[in-house]
Amino acid sequence: MTETVKYLLDEAHLPRFWYNINADLPEPLAPVLNPATKQPVTAEELEVIFPRGVIEQEISTEREIEVPEPVREVWRQWRPSPLYRARRLEQALQTPAKIFYKYEGVSPTGSHKANSAVAQAFYNKIEGVRRITTETGAGQWGSSLAFAGAVFGIEILVYMVKVSYQQKPYRRALMESFGAHCIASPSNTTASGRAILAEHPDSTGSLGIAISEAVELAAQNPDTKYALGSVLNHVLLHQTVIGLEAMKQLEMANAYPDLVIGCTGGGSNFAGLAFPFLGTQLRGGPKVRCIAVEPSACPSLTRGRFAYDFGDTAHLTPLCKMYTLGSGFVPPGFHAGGLRYHGMAPQVSHLTALGLIEARAYNQLECFAAGLQFARVEGIIPAPEATHAVRAAIHEAERCRETGEAKTILFNLSGHGHFDMQAYMDYLAGKLNDLDYAEEEVAMALAGLPAVA
Amino acid sequence: MTETVKYLLDEAHLPRFWYNINADLPEPLAPVLNPATKQPVTAEELEVIFPRGVIEQEISTEREIEVPEPVREVWRQWRPSPLYRARRLEQALQTPAKIFYKYEGVSPTGSHKANSAVAQAFYNKIEGVRRITTETGAGQWGSSLAFAGAVFGIEILVYMVKVSYQQKPYRRALMESFGAHCIASPSNTTASGRAILAEHPDSTGSLGIAISEAVELAAQNPDTKYALGSVLNHVLLHQTVIGLEAMKQLEMANAYPDLVIGCTGGGSNFAGLAFPFLGTQLRGGPKVRCIAVEPSACPSLTRGRFAYDFGDTAHLTPLCKMYTLGSGFVPPGFHAGGLRYHGMAPQVSHLTALGLIEARAYNQLECFAAGLQFARVEGIIPAPEATHAVRAAIHEAERCRETGEAKTILFNLSGHGHFDMQAYMDYLAGKLNDLDYAEEEVAMALAGLPAVA
Numbered sequence: 086m087t088e089t090v091k092y093l094l095d096e097a098h099l100p101r102f103w104y105n106i107n108a109d110l111p112e113p114l115a116p117v118l119n120p121a122t123k124q125p126v127t128a129e130e131l132e133v134i135f136p137r138g139v140i141e142q143e144i145s146t147e148r149e150i151e152v153p154e155p156v157r158e159v160w161r162q163w164r165p166s167p168l169y170r171a172r173r174l175e176q177a178l179q180t181p182a183k184i185f186y187k188y189e190g191v192s193p194t195g196s197h198k199a200n201s202a203v204a205q206a207f208y209n210k211i212e213g214v215r216r217i218t219t220e221t222g223a224g225q226w227g228s229s230l231a232f233a234g235a236v237f238g239i240e241i242l243v244y245m246v247k248v249s250y251q252q253k254p255y256r257r258a259l260m261e262s263f264g265a266h267c268i269a270s271p272s273n274t275t276a277s278g279r280a281i282l283a284e285h286p287d288s289t290g291s292l293g294i295a296i297s298e299a300v301e302l303a304a305q306n307p308d309t310k311y312a313l314g315s316v317l318n319h320v321l322l323h324q325t326v327i328g329l330e331a332m333k334q335l336e337m338a339n340a341y342p343d344l345v346i347g348c349t350g351g352g353s354n355f356a357g358l359a360f361p362f363l364g365t366q367l368r369g370g371p372k373v374r375c376i377a378v379e380p381s382a383c384p385s386l387t388r389g390r391f392a393y394d395f396g397d398t399a400h401l402t403p404l405c406k407m408y409t410l411g412s413g414f415v416p417p418g419f420h421a422g423g424l425r426y427h428g429m430a431p432q433v434s435h436l437t438a439l440g441l442i443e444a445r446a447y448n449q450l451e452c453f454a455a456g457l458q459f460a461r462v463e464g465i466i467p468a469p470e471a472t473h474a475v476r477a478a479i480h481e482a483e484r485c486r487e488t489g490e491a492k493t494i495l496f497n498l499s500g501h502g503h504f505d506m507q508a509y510m511d512y513l514a515g516k517l518n519d520l521d522y523a524e525e526e527v528a529m530a531l532a533g534l535p536a537v538a
Numbered sequence: 539m540t541e542t543v544k545y546l547l548d549e550a551h552l553p554r555f556w557y558n559i560n561a562d563l564p565e566p567l568a569p570v571l572n573p574a575t576k577q578p579v580t581a582e583e584l585e586v587i588f589p590r591g592v593i594e595q596e597i598s599t600e601r602e603i604e605v606p607e608p609v610r611e612v613w614r615q616w617r618p619s620p621l622y623r624a625r626r627l628e629q630a631l632q633t634p635a636k637i638f639y640k641y642e643g644v645s646p647t648g649s650h651k652a653n654s655a656v657a658q659a660f661y662n663k664i665e666g667v668r669r670i671t672t673e674t675g676a677g678q679w680g681s682s683l684a685f686a687g688a689v690f691g692i693e694i695l696v697y698m699v700k701v702s703y704q705q706k707p708y709r710r711a712l713m714e715s716f717g718a719h720c721i722a723s724p725s726n727t728t729a730s731g732r733a734i735l736a737e738h739p740d741s742t743g744s745l746g747i748a749i750s751e752a753v754e755l756a757a758q759n760p761d762t763k764y765a766l767g768s769v770l771n772h773v774l775l776h777q778t779v780i781g782l783e784a785m786k787q788l789e790m791a792n793a794y795p796d797l798v799i800g801c802t803g804g805g806s807n808f809a810g811l812a813f814p815f816l817g818t819q820l821r822g823g824p825k826v827r828c829i830a831v832e833p834s835a836c837p838s839l840t841r842g843r844f845a846y847d848f849g850d851t852a853h854l855t856p857l858c859k860m861y862t863l864g865s866g867f868v869p870p871g872f873h874a875g876g877l878r879y880h881g882m883a884p885q886v887s888h889l890t891a892l893g894l895i896e897a898r899a900y901n902q903l904e905c906f907a908a909g910l911q912f913a914r915v916e917g918i919i920p921a922p923e924a925t926h927a928v929r930a931a932i933h934e935a936e937r938c939r940e941t942g943e944a945k946t947i948l949f950n951l952s953g954h955g956h957f958d959m960q961a962y963m964d965y966l967a968g969k970l971n972d973l974d975y976a977e978e979e980v981a982m983a984l985a986g987l988p989a990v991a
Contacts, residue, residue, distance in 0.1 A: 091614055093546065161544055162622070162917060169615070173689070191644065193917035195956070235914045236626070255959035262913050262962050460715050461688045464615060464646035503648070503956035506708035509715050 090172060092334040094165035101152055104325040106360045106432060107318065108148035109367040114318075114435050115406035118393060123537055126403045134303045134311040138208030142319040148364075150322060152204075159203045159236055163191045164326065168334035173462040175482070182485035183340060184478055186498045187331045187358060188465070194259070196468065196500030197354045198229035198314055201323035205312045206233035215308040216240040220270065220295030222249055223422030223470070224256025225500060226314030231265035241265035242309075244272065244298045247290035249422055256504050270295040277301050277399035291415045292426050297399030304401070315351025316396065316405075316430045324357025331495060332361055342373055342495035344481055348473035349377040349386065349444070350423045352430030354499035360432075363441060376481075377433060377444045378473040380452075382520040383416035385409060385429045386437055386444035388527070393537040394428055404535060407434040410522070411530020417520040419449045420508035421469040427530070445477065448519040452476045453512040456502070468500035469508050543625060545787040547618035554605055557778040559813045559885060560771065561601035562820040567771075567888050568859035571846060576990055579856045587756045587764040591661035595772040601817075603775060605657075612656045612689055616644045617779065621787035626915040628935070635938035636793060637931055639951045640784045640811060641918070647712070649921065649953030650807045651682035651767055654776035658765045659686035668761040669693040673723065673748030675702055676875030676923070677709025678953055679767030684718035694718035695762075697725065697751045700743035702875055709957050723748040730754050730852035744868045745879050750852030757854070768804025769849060769858075769883045777810025784948060785814055795826055797934055799949035801926035802830040802839065802897070803876045805883030807952040813885075816894060829934075830886060830897045831926040833905075835973040836869035838862060838882045839890055839897035841980070846990040847881060857988060860887040863975075864983020870973040872902045873961035874922040880983070898930065901972040905929045906965040909955070921953035922961050 107114065116125035131140045142150060171184040189197035209217055217239055221227025227243040234241035243265055250257060250269035257267050270290045271278040277297035281288050288294070296313070303311035313320060328345075335341060345362050347355030359375040366372050379386055385408045394409040396402035409428040410416075416425040429437075436442045449469070456472035458479065459465070467475055478496040485492050502509065511517050560567065569578035584593045595603060624637040642650035662670055670692055674680025680696040687694035696718055703710060703722035710720050723743045724731040730750035734741050741747070749766070756764035766773060781798075788794060798815050800808030812828040819825050832839055838861045847862040849855035862881040863869075869878040882890075889895045902922070909925035911932065912918070920928055931949040938945050955962065964970050 091549070093549070096544070096546070232917050236917065254963060258959040258963040258966065259919065261966055262910055262919055262959075263917075264914055457715055461717055464685050464689065464716075466712065466715055504959075506711040506715075506957075510707060510711040513711065513714055 090170035092168040092337045094330055094333055096161055098333055099157055099161060099165050100326050100329040102149040103152060103322045104329060104361045104364055105145055105148055105150055105322055106364050107146045109364045110435070111367065111439060114431055118404040118537065120395065120400065120404050120535060134300055136208045136212045136214060136310055138212065139205060139319050142322055143317060153207055156204050156207050160200070163193065165330045166191050168331055170338065171463055174459060177462045178479065178482050178486060180482040180486040181489060181491040182482040183491065183493045184482055185335065185340065185493070185495045187327055188498045189327060189354065190465065190498060190501035194225065194228040194232050195503060196225040196229065197324060197327060197357060198226045199232060200326055201314065201320045201353065202229035202233040203236070204323045206230065206237045206239055209310050210237040210239055214239060214310045216242060217310055217312050218242045218244070218299040218302045219312045219314065220244045220292060220299045222246050222292050222425055224249060224253055224260070224504065225423055227267070228256060228259045228263070230312055231260040231263035234265060235263045242302070243267045244270040244295040246270055246292060246295050247288065248418060253504065270298050272298060274298070275301045277401065280399065291398060293398035293412055296397035297401050300397060300401045315353040316428065318432055320353050321356040321360065321430055321432055324353045325360050327357040327497065328359060328361035331358060335495070340493050341371055343492040344374045344376060344494045346376045346378060346474050346477045346494065346496035348424060348470050348499065349379050349429065349433065350426050350470060352433035354497050356430060356433055358497040363436065375442045376477055377437065377442055378477045379444065379446050380419055380421055380424045380473060381446040381448045382419045382522050383410070383425055384446040385427065387446045390531055391434060391438050392534050394534055396428060404537065405431045407431045408437065410527045411533055413533050414527055414530035417522060419520045420505065421449065421473065423470040424473070447473055447476045450517060450519050453509065453517065455479050465498065466502040466509065467498055468502045469505050471499045474498065543623035545621040545790045547783055547786055549614055549618070551786055552610055552614060552618050553779050553782040555602040556605060556775045557782060557814045557817055558598055558601055558603055558775055559817050560599045562817045563888070564820065564892060567884055571857040571990065573848065573853065573857050573988060587753055589661045589665045589667060589763055591665065592658060592772050595775055596770060606660055609657050609660050613653070616646065618783045619644050621784055623791065624916055627912060630915045631932065631935050631939065633935040633939040634942060634944040635935040636944065636946045637935055638788065638793065638946070638948045640780055640948070641951045642780065642807065643918065643951065643954035647678065647681040647685050648956060649678040649682065650777060650780060650810060651679045652685060653779055654767065654773045654806065655682035655686035656689070657776045659683065659690045659692055662763050663690040663692060667692065667763045669695060670763055670765050671695045671697070671752040671755045672765045672767065673697045673745060673752045675699050675745050675878055677702060677706055677713070677957065678876055680720070681709060681712045681716070683765055684713040684716035687718060688716045695755070696720045697723040697748040699723055699745060699748050700741065701871060706957065712957070723751050725751060727751070728754045730854065733852070744851060746851035746865055749850035750854050753850060753854045768806040769881065771885055773806050774809040774813065774883055774885055777806045778813050780810040780950065781812060781814035784811060788948070793946050794824055795948035796945040797827045797829060797947045799829045799831060799927050799930045799947065801877060801923050801952065802832050802882065802886065803879050803923060805886035807950050809883060809886055811950040816889065828895045829930055830890065830895055831930045832897065832899050833872055833874055833877045833926060834899040834901045835872045835975050836863070836878055837899040838880065840899045843984055844887060844891050845987050847987055849881060857990065858884045860884045861890065863980050864986055866986050867980055867983035870975060872973045873958065874902065874926065876923040877926070900926055900929045903970060903972050906962065906970065908932050918951065919955040919962070920951055921955045922958050924952045927951065
């Protein structure tokens, strides 16, 4: 038995500024477009669904953006989150690599999502917003916004992908325990939902559909705004608190990562950990290999196209340039529900296209195996999403065993799996399969991409 | 909105010694008896099921007992656990009281049980034990021992009360994820289990039956020992790390408690928090009111008899002098499964009989209401067991609002409710009832107490 080492930052070192990678990009991001005019969207257009504080962050190119004190106050309940040296895992793998992981499962809702939920609820609160709508897949984001709404006294309405609503009643119970209202999507509460149900009465929903419903409701009600849990610049910005803390904690450990690894659905937990390191590299600092890990059944970065696409199914959102499998693509029902999104954050996509981020895909069986291997030595059951990062970290540590290199590996353990035990039960019982997507479905969805000059 | 204040101890302040209240008792504990001879049990008799390291602690009267370094190493993954000032709860209650809570839900298995599981697994490991048997009700103890077994490389066999085995598949999945083996009790793997099944084929089990099965198996196999998750002196001793940390953290907050509150099933989380404060009082320090909170459907301290009784149903254990409802009593199926035990720790019982601990009981509906009230302001969903402590803390804070007293209240939030969301769903849906026990069943069980001169 060897020591598990935990690096805890004093609260005084909780970051006061977020890091905005837009300040250091070698080429600027492609603008977000109004789908009707194909012109860049204006702040005024976005104000229909977002508070101004968030829109300013979305378009800012300032390197440092101040974290409001009330956000830091709520964060202090669980932040700075611990950084661990995975010594027992290293020993089990017989690797010369040093493996560190940042553990975001310590938040009240068990994942990194709470970081941005608190920030977004705050900006809505100071602008007098009464209600926020959102979508959720696996439920991590919905429960985080429900928590933040409870803290700031804002009503929360969550459109939950119907298959998750039915299969994950306990995530729903968590949202309802915090006082949020939860609706299975597609629903008959919106035109978008009714349109889907008219065509597919048995639809089990998708993130793309749930986003359409939440956006529609916000656009129609002046006292209601919409919040997104990933993909957009401001969400990734809020998550940089993860990497900024990790940098200071690695300093305590006298280490700097050769590899930074995170799982990617919309991209926010990966970006939150990786961008501060990548930014340091872009400003002339040490080079890091940043590895975005996606499920092989929804491989936007590794198999998608870098093109303008809608963020939702009903085409109510602006157009973003991103790696996408097509907004009409519905991924198969694998267990990492938080990674079932057709697109990828524009910033992550842009940096991948520039060759500054590597992407790779793993299937769910090898990820659950890695998750259990991790749990049995490190004691934490990873969320199915996070098992993708675990899988890649173990893979790289095994490579080090072969080459003898003592690399420093840092990965994001973005959440615990306490609400995902059915998936582990199914895996342990041999009931899980390696799902794959249908090539022809992606081809069809990509054929439907909007034409942008 | 006001600040949530978290008091974190540096790892350097992780206690190096446990506090043994046996050193400071005004009268010694009644001895544990061999049921056949009615004479005090010997260490040799206990060695059939327990490792020597644990037996020494069970009978020790040394005030300070050293925590082995390998135990502290594993603990450091989550300890020192945070102490919170519940400012948002205080504000919601409009109380002049200061409310602090020690949060044990940060452990890998989400409760204080991991503290003793790691210690017990360690003592078994150094004595070459290959396998440990145990029982579990709600699953907090079983999953904690499963975790500890995975860390130290010991096989874990858990007899899980059948009703929980069926109703809480995710707690079972957690144990199995850590590599433990889980059997629904009563089972046909032991004579105790077979005897119960012969008489009651549909028995849904009880902690008393599961203990009989686990003890029987350990007694019959030389490479196998038994571990208990509460009740006994050594378990309470291991949990004193909670109170010892809390004392230092309250010093940081420049506070000392007027009231110390914990829920009581077997008594270990309550004792773990309260004993260091109670010991200080017994040595002439400040007086604290220590309040043990039990479910009104299993009220051993408030309605039981202080007498010698068996710890299990099949009468395989020694006799302990404790508050008991009778070892034949099977509590109704309320949701705080960890509090469904017929007896109470001898140390807690003794101190209650001496008037040094107050006891009170609440029913489950008011406890779930308090748990939700807490979750909506503090962001943490308490385990059903822990809602009993929350209920009492709120009750006392409300009294302070009436009297205007600014008392300092400290309670143990012994675990989170991530694996208990069905209970919250049932509560939110209005499906829960206030269960009560049947007076005549307790009378019958008490009539069956063993005769001790």
